Amino acid sequence: MITNISLLSLWVKDIDESKAFYTDVLGFEVGEDLQLGPDFRWCTVVHPAQPEIQLHLSTPSNPLPDYLVEAMNRAQDEGGLPGVGMNVDDCRATYEELRAKGVEFLQPPEERPYGIEALMRDNSGNWMVLVEKRDYSPEDFEGVDLG
Template identity: 45%
Template sequence: MITNLAITTVWTTDQERSRDFFADKLGFEVRDDIEMGEGMRWITVGVPGQPDVMLALMRTTGPGLDPESAEALTTLVSKGVLGAGAFHTDDCRATYEKLRERGVDFIQEPQERPYGTEAIFRDDSGNWYSLTQRQEGGLDHSKPWA
């Protein structure tokens, strides 16, 4: 049976810029950066201290994508249509301030939600991510969903 999630894909319009975004702005580790030939570059990044989960930064125009699909994927990513994940933090407001100072583009300031405090940001390709500080004690069903 499956025991854990190891790698998931984040689509990027520019692998180098995305690698730098995750490493320099978010503080992730670059785990792999390998030229594979034939227009393929394998880049993975991950949260320090969490070695068993990685993001593969895959080009929207990479091998295996026909031109029509690559164009559609690039358009969707660039428009910010695709959400790419959620990251947890112990202090959403402090992390928000630190990342904003590093130039991260937030599209939602920290807000209280039934599940905790959440801010939303975009990477340099347009993907959006939730930055969440979990609600102590779990989901609060008494708070309205906005």
């Protein structure tokens, strides 16, 4: 039986630069960083409040076929890859703090039925959502356009 989620993989352009972004800018900690043979590096970061979930930072490469590596690289360059959602205690303050550190935001904090949400990119172009959650019900979404 599955008991929990322990690992999420993110495609990144450069493992060292992404590791620095997640640790120095977002406040994650290095989980593991191992070179496993000449062509594969296992690098994870974890959030201190949730160390049981590792974010695996990986570049598109073997064993993926060349056409898929090229497609992933194009998607990264266009900033079209999904990333992860993160809860925050104060979305507006987190937005200001991260903007001051140079983080690119696609959407400033906005009120939503489920809380306050901001949309950013990591340094590889992955979309990331920050949410200051609040209680809601299905009725809160009636007539709401989230597009």
